[in-house]
Amino acid sequence: MYLDKNTERQIAKGLQQGDRHAWLRLYEAYAEPVWKNIARLMGGDSAAVPDVVQETFLAAARSAGNFDPDRGPLWAWLWTIAARQVALYYRKQKSNPLLAQAKNWWNALDGEKLDWIDAKTDAPPDILQSRQLATLVRCALSEIPAEYQTLLLAKYVDSRPADSIAEQMGCSPVAVRSKLARARKAFRKAFRKIIRSAPGAQEVSL
Amino acid sequence: MNEQNDKQADKRISSFLSAVDHGAIPPDKQSLNKLKEQSMAEFLASSADRILQSEKTRTISLWRIIMKSKITKPAVAAAIIMAVIIVMHWFGSSIDIAKPAYGITDLPELIKNAKTMHMKGWFYNSQAEQESEEPVKSEFDYWFDFENGRYRLHKPGGIDRETGKPRYFTTVSDGRFIMSDAYRRSRDGQTQKLISFTKLSPFKARLEAYKASYGFLMQMFGNVGQIEGSTKIGQEEINGVMYDIWQSEFFLVNGFGNRIRTWLASESGDIGRVLFWQSKTRQKDDANLRLVFDLYTIELGIVPPKRIFDTNPPDGCILSNTKETAQTDTLGIDTQKACRGDYELHAHIGFTLKDGSVILGWSCPDKERTELAGKIETLTSIPQKPIIKYAGHHLAYTQKDGIFYEWSLYVPDKKPPARNSLLGYNLNIKHQIDESAFGNRPGSLVEDLVIDTNQDFNTWVRGAMAELSDDGKTPLHINYENVLQLAGKIHNSLNK
Numbered sequence: 001m002y003l004d005k006n007t008e009r010q011i012a013k014g015l016q017q018g019d020r021h022a023w024l025r026l027y028e029a030y031a032e033p034v035w036k037n038i039a040r041l042m043g044g045d046s047a048a049v050p051d052v053v054q055e056t057f058l059a060a061a062r063s064a065g066n067f068d069p070d071r072g073p074l075w076a077w078l079w080t081i082a083a084r085q086v087a088l089y090y091r092k093q094k095s096n097p098l099l100a101q102a103k104n105w106w107n108a109l110d111g112e113k114l115d116w117i118d119a120k121t122d123a124p125p126d127i128l129q130s131r132q133l134a135t136l137v138r139c140a141l142s143e144i145p146a147e148y149q150t151l152l153l154a155k156y157v158d159s160r161p162a163d164s165i166a167e168q169m170g171c172s173p174v175a176v177r178s179k180l181a182r183a184r185k186a187f188r189k190a191f192r193k194i195i196r197s198a199p200g201a202q203e204v205s206l
Numbered sequence: 207m208n209e210q211n212d213k214q215a216d217k218r219i220s221s222f223l224s225a226v227d228h229g230a231i232p233p234d235k236q237s238l239n240k241l242k243e244q245s246m247a248e249f250l251a252s253s254a255d256r257i258l259q260s261e262k263t264r265t266i267s268l269w270r271i272i273m274k275s276k277i278t279k280p281a282v283a284a285a286i287i288m289a290v291i292i293v294m295h296w297f298g299s300s301i302d303i304a305k306p307a308y309g310i311t312d313l314p315e316l317i318k319n320a321k322t323m324h325m326k327g328w329f330y331n332s333q334a335e336q337e338s339e340e341p342v343k344s345e346f347d348y349w350f351d352f353e354n355g356r357y358r359l360h361k362p363g364g365i366d367r368e369t370g371k372p373r374y375f376t377t378v379s380d381g382r383f384i385m386s387d388a389y390r391r392s393r394d395g396q397t398q399k400l401i402s403f404t405k406l407s408p409f410k411a412r413l414e415a416y417k418a419s420y421g422f423l424m425q426m427f428g429n430v431g432q433i434e435g436s437t438k439i440g441q442e443e444i445n446g447v448m449y450d451i452w453q454s455e456f457f458l459v460n461g462f463g464n465r466i467r468t469w470l471a472s473e474s475g476d477i478g479r480v481l482f483w484q485s486k487t488r489q490k491d492d493a494n495l496r497l498v499f500d501l502y503t504i505e506l507g508i509v510p511p512k513r514i515f516d517t518n519p520p521d522g523c524i525l526s527n528t529k530e531t532a533q534t535d536t537l538g539i540d541t542q543k544a545c546r547g548d549y550e551l552h553a554h555i556g557f558t559l560k561d562g563s564v565i566l567g568w569s570c571p572d573k574e575r576t577e578l579a580g581k582i583e584t585l586t587s588i589p590q591k592p593i594i595k596y597a598g599h600h601l602a603y604t605q606k607d608g609i610f611y612e613w614s615l616y617v618p619d620k621k622p623p624a625r626n627s628l629l630g631y632n633l634n635i636k637h638q639i640d641e642s643a644f645g646n647r648p649g650s651l652v653e654d655l656v657i658d659t660n661q662d663f664n665t666w667v668r669g670a671m672a673e674l675s676d677d678g679k680t681p682l683h684i685n686y687e688n689v690l691q692l693a694g695k696i697h698n699s700l701n702k
Contacts, residue, residue, distance in 0.1 A: 018253025020246060020533055027242055035233040040226040050237045051364050057241055061249035062390070119218035128221050134228035141226065156220040157227060184219065 002075060002168040003029055012069040023064065026074060027057070033075075034082050037153055041086050041142050043098075043134065052089050056082040073170040076147065083146035090142055099139055099194075102132035106195050117188055140191040148183035155180055235652055244363065244375065247388035251400035251526040308475040310436045310452040310468060314427045316475050318658075320506035323350040323419060327480075327501035329362055331372070341497070344372035349514050350419045355381040355411025356515040357418055366397075378517050381411045383529050385517040390524075399523040403532035409673040410537055413666070417653065433466070442478075447471050449478040465495055477504040538674045539571055539609055549579045549644045553633060554611065555670050556654035559663075562622035563615060563693040564596055564631060566651065567670055571609050579639050585616045585631040588650065595619045596631065599696060602684050604675035611674040615689065617696040625656050660686040 003011065007025075014022025034056060039049050060081050067077055090096075106113070109127070116123040127133055141149050147169070154165045162173040162180075169176065308316070317323070331342040344362035351357065357379050362372040366389075378385045384404045392398050406414065427433060436454035443449070449469035456464055463485035469478030479502050483495040519525060527533075537554055554567045564585060570578045585596035596616035604611045622628065630652030637644070655666050663686035671680040 015249075018250065020250060023246055023249045024242075027245060031238050031242070032233045035238065036230070039230040039232075043229065049231060050234065050241075053237070054241055054244070054364055057245040058248050061245045062252045064249055065253055116218075116222065119215040119222070122218055123222060128225060129228065130225075131228055133222075134225040137223060137225045141223075152223055153226075156216070156223040159220065187223075 002164075004167070005069075005073075005170070008074050009069050011074065012067055015064040015067050018065065023061065026064070026078075030075065030078055031057070034078060037079070037149070038082055038086060040153060040157065041083075041138050041149070042089065043138060048089060052082075052085045055085045059085070073168065075150070075168050076170065079150050080146045083142075083149055086142055090139075096139075098135050102135040102139075103195060103197070105130075105132040106136060117191055136191065136194060139194050140187055143190040143193070144183065144186040147179070148186050151176065151180050151183045152187060239653075240363065243377065243386055244388050247386050247400055247402045247526065248390060250402045251388060251390055251524065253526075307472045308470060309472070310433055310438075310450075310454075310470060312475065313433065313468070313470065313477070316477075316506060317423055317427060321351070321353055322506070322508055322510055323352075324348070324503060324505040324508050324510070325419075325501055326503035327499050329499050330497050342372065343500075344374075346499075348419070349510050350415055351381075351510055351515065352412065352415050352419070355379060355406065355408060355413075355415050356510075357415040358514055359418060378515060379406065379411055379414060380515045380517045381408065382406060383517050383532060384411075384414070384535070385519065387523065399520075400526050401519045401523045402526040403517070403529050405529070405532040405534040407534070407536070407673065409669050410535060412669075413537070416655070416666075420655075436466075436468075439467075442469060444469065444478045447474070447476065447478065449476075463495070475506075477506070480504065537670060538606055538611060539569060549639065551580045551582070551635060551644060551648065553582065553648035553651060554674065556631070556651045557657045557667050558625045558654050559690065559693065560658050561690060561693055561697075562625075563617045563689075563697075564651075564654065565601065565613060565615055565657075565667055565689070566633075567611055567613050567674060568648075569609055569611050580635050580637045580644060581612070582614065582633050582648075583636040584634045585651070586634060587618075587622060588629040588632055588652075592620075594622050597696065597700060599692075601689070601692075602671065602681040604671050604681070606674050606676050611671075613671060613684075615693060615696070617693050617700065619700050625654075630654070657686075663689070 003025075011022045011025050015026070031053075035049070035053050038052050038056070042049050042052065056078075060078055063081075067074070071077075111124070111127075112121050115121040116127070123133075141152065144152075150169070151165065154160045154168070155162070162176045166173045166176045169179075171179075325348040326346070328343040328345055331344065346359075346361040348360070349356075349358040357377075359375075359377045361375060363375045364373055366373050373389060376387050382405065384406060386402055386404070388400045388402070390398050390400050433452075433454050435456065436452040438450050439453045440451045441448060442451055449471050452466075452468045452470060454466050465483040467479075467481040469480070470476070471478065479500070481500055482498045484498045486494050486496055517529070539552060549570070551570045552568060554569065556567070557565045559565065566582060566585075568582050570580050581598075583598050585598070587594040587596075596618050598614045598616050600612070601615045602613045604613070616631075630650050631654075632650050633648050655662075657663050657667060667686075667689075668680040668684065671684065672678050
């Protein structure tokens with residue numbers, strides 16, 4: 001559940017005053033969505049998900065008193081913190097064997113792979129359901145700005161309509177569509193960069 | 207044509223990106239509940255820190271004030287002596303020498319009837335294990351005094367990123383106040399321990415103690431069905447006591463496979479040890495189990511050590527508030543904080559009865575309207591296959607501080623499985639106004655209490671109704687037998 005502007009302003013005021021109820025309302029509204037998106041970016045088998053969720057909310061709790069609703073909605077503020085924690089987690093991993101394995105898997109695949117990324121043709125179902133693709137998509141998502149992550153997950157994974165996303169993001173539906181176009185482009189770029197870095201990868205044009 | 211192409215492209219992108227849901231673990235309620243307390247403490251501490259920058263506060267120790275006074279000191283001493291006599295009387299009378307032989311299926315009842323409990327053991331960290339290292343184990347120690355709503359939970363909470371060692375958190379309830387600790391990094395890089403207090407009503411304190419213990423034991427012994435399949439795999443003598451070793455394997459509704467091994471003394475009903483394993487993945491054929499915890503002490507009906515439930519803050523910590531300034535954690539709506547101008551819908555507490563029907567206490571505070579702006583009309587089970595629908599019926603209402611609390615009975619259209627074979631219930635709300643006008647709407651019920659006996663019903667259902675009523679009384683017609691009969695009648699009429 002996402003909060004309307006009026007409720008967000010009340011919560012922001014409460015957070016500035018150190019009101020525990022304001023924190024509880026924020027937590028109850030967003031704890032599960034934050035967990036869900038972090039789990040999506042980090043992978044389901046990772047035992048680190050609870051740790052990153054913990055670090056996110058502890059960091060948010062420390063800076064909640066300074067949250068300013070005029071600078072953006074609560075979700076955007078909270079997800080920026082979460083995305084930073086996810087990025088930190090990936091940076092701390094010196095090597096990611098799953099990612100290396102996924103890159104090799106991608107390179108060994110036959111088919112119009114670039115068209116799959118560009119959504120020009122359908123990827124085969126077994127590819128879409130593979131854990132290697134999940135690893136590559138996660139990695140690409142973690143490379144793009146937090147706002148784009150939110151947009152792509154909300155629109156294409158949660159299947160939410162543009163006006164609902166607009167309300168959550170504090171902008172108009174037209175702006176959402178325009179940002180989505182940029183988010184898709186950023187994702188494609190990040191994905192291509194990842195697969196291009198694989199040993200023996202074929203050169204792809206951007 | 208372009209629109210069709212866009213839709214096609216959207217569908218492809220959606221299929222591609224949805225790969226991230228492959229194996230993504232759903233939110234873990236227990237972790238999130240624990241984090242709620244930790245983050246709240248951190249938030250309160252940070253808020254206090256901002257205020258403390260300009261003003262140094264002086265800690266007021268209620269205990270010190272009492273013990274300095276010539277009048278209150280002897281009174282407190284007398285009260286302590288009385289309390290000790292009462293405790294000894296209770297626990298002394300509960301010792302029954304002529305006990306029958308105990309089997310594994312007696313365990314849920316033994317645990318449920320205990321007035322006090324002590325559990326100690328090791329949690330095993332799964333992250334280290336995944337990296338092919340020795341699993342990091344960290345000790346936990348829990349004490350409960352259920353009747354007085356007192357408990358002490360000392361447990362690990364994640365790994366300190368700097369030191370790589372487990373972080374420990376302690377939560378103590380003395381029946382009136384909860385004292386929680388949290389860690390904070392100061393500006394000069396030092397880790398500081400922060401203490402915060404929350405005030406509780408006696409009912410809320412008992413409820414919290416019950417939930418804290420039952421939530422932990424539920425996954426092991428909450429469902430008689432899952433331990434009925436246990437087999438006795440041997441015997442072992444520990445400290446001169448002979449224990450039967452029981453083992454059961456089962457799948458929980460969350461998809462993980464589990465194995466429990468329990469050491470139970472057939473003569474005394476004492477539990478010597480419990481080992482709990484869980485599969486690494488949700489695949490049913492995953493035989494790769496990892497040890498989650500080793501509970502090497504479970505003591506039922508034990509007299510807790512003196513001062514184990516003390517809520518005096520330890521030396522050297524920073525207080526984010528005091529008992530005098532603590533906020534009250536209420537079962538209902540805090541009328542000081544309720545947003546009366548908004549439309550709000552709250553689910554306060556839920557209970558699952560032994561026939562599978564559900565009682566829910568909820569409210570929709572809105573003083574401007576005579577008609578409810580929204581109501582929780584029906585429930586549906588989670589997971590939804592096979593779908594079980596619960597039709598809602600008015601049971602009673604109570605009133606406290608000007609707010610009406612509705613108590614509804616939800617009756618299933620078919621026989622549901624045991625409670626811990628369900629994750630919870632979706633709350634289906636009927637809105638009388640545009641739903642976007644609601645500032646708060648509950649989505650699901652997952653932390654309900656299982657009510658198996660008349661005693662459970664009186665303690666928790668009637669207790670909650672009394673708690674949310676100005677006169678502290680429960681509607682007379684609400685008793686276990688009446689409610690079960692009513693649920694049966696409704697169930698029959700649904701089937702017709």
